[in-house]
Amino acid sequence: MTKKVLAAVKTDVETIEIREFDYPTVKPESGILRIEASGVGGSDPELYRKAGHVPVIMGHENVGTIEEVGEVAAKRWGVKSGDRVALHEYLPCWNCEWCMKGDFRLCMEVDFFNVKDRLNTDRFGMSTANKPPHLWGGYAQYMHLPLNTVMHKIPQDMPATHATLAVPFGNGVQWACLDGGAGPGKTVLVWGPGQQGLGCVLAAKAAGSYTVILAGMTRDQSRLDLSLRLGADYAINVETQDLEAEVMRITKGRGVDVVVDTTGDPKGEIVKQSIALAAKGAYLSLNGLEQQVPIGEIKKRYLTVRAPRGRSYAAVELALRYIGSGRYPIDQVCSHTFGLAQVHDAILATAGRGVQGAIHVCVEPWK
Structure with missing residues (x-):
């Protein structure tokens, strides 16, 4: 009798159903991950309310134990049954220009800006559940691991919930430090105190930045x-404080x-304010899709502008070292856990609802 797997499937806008799938057959070039925990990413509420993107097993911040692994996959990944791993959501091709450069986050196979149908994007937590073997997301008891899975081994004693921060904190390392150059002597401004913003704060301070400023709202x-316990020197509420005045006071007018x-x-x-607060020669990682950047101001201030786009392997490795160091109150970052039947509530909680x-x-699918 075929073993069954329970998964939470998005079937409509902000609608989840618990469905049963067959446990996948393990081939030489594949594996099975027993999910211990799957973090709700900052992009999940947006995907959850997106019409038409169904059916999908969401969940892309995935941590678990290798349940089974084929011979070819075991050699490729350097793992065995019983090893614990944290995953990237990307399923890159490993033969394009970007993959060969080591920047698989920009692989055309995983880049949803370059595909017409995002259901067919090769990413965990985003690909259609209609595609066999169906288990492409972490809101399930088990996940199928194809040969092009990107994973990091984690210590046996690292709490699974902590390890799910590998992706958002990896983004923090990438955006603030590896891309932005945060480090000794630098002053850093981070907009937004979500899990990725907190990751930027931690990474920037750990890299030796002189001053780290986080901007958020009353909520x-x-x-x-x-x-402030993760490394920020100043945490500014933009609704009750004048951000520009505070930043210029802190930096003595330099930016x-x-x-x-x-x-x-x-x-x-934020684009306008970021430019106004930037020192000459600053690096700006600006978000959004419709915003416009004034080239004249960029030229005058000699600024570098780029948009944040995922993270590299090296960024996640460093993030996992920070997470497991014992230096930071990671338990306070990992604030809530939900069972598989509560995925709807978990996603809404991340959006600040409920x-x-x-x-x-x-x-935690087994909770």
Whole structure:
């Protein structure tokens, strides 16, 4: 009798059904991951309310134990049954220009900006559940691992919920440090105190940045407070404080060297403010899709502008070292856990709906 797997499937806008799937057959070039925890990413609420993107087993911040692994896959990944791993969501081709350069996050096979049908994008948590063997997301008891899976081995004693921060904190390392150059002597401004913004704060300070400033809103007060324990020197509530005046006071009128926007700039104001607060020669990581950048101001201030786009293997490796170091209050970042039957509530909590004080939310499928 075929073993069955339970999964939470998005079937409509903000609608989840628990469905049963067959346990996949393991081939020499594949494996099976027993999911311990799957973090709810900052992009999950957006995907959850997106019409037409169904059926999907969401969940892309995945941590678990290798249940079974084929001979070819075991050699490729350097793992065996019983090893614990954290995954990237990307399923890159490994033969294009970007993959060969080591920057698989830009592989055309995984880049949803370059495909017409995002259901067919090769990413965990985004690909259609209609595609056999169906288990492409972490909101399930088990996941299928194809040969092009990108994974990191984690210690046996690292809490699974902590390890799910590998992706958002890996983004923090990438955006603030590897791309932005945050480090000794630098002053860094981070917009947004979500899990990625907090990751930027931690990474920037760990890299030796002289001053790290986090900007948020009144509803974010608990996250702003937490940021001070993760490395922020200043946590500014933009609704009760004058951000520009505060930043210029802190930097003695010089401005900041690195800006990272993790909010998506929903009102289109962050681009303008970031440029106004930037020191000459600063690096700006600006978010959103419709915003416009004034080239004259960029030229005058000699700024470098780029948009945040995922993370590299090296960024996640470093993030996992920070997470497991014992130096940071990671338990306070991992604020809430939900069972498989509560995936709807978990995603809404990440969006600030239904549950107060949620920071990093996890789904534990066996809970």
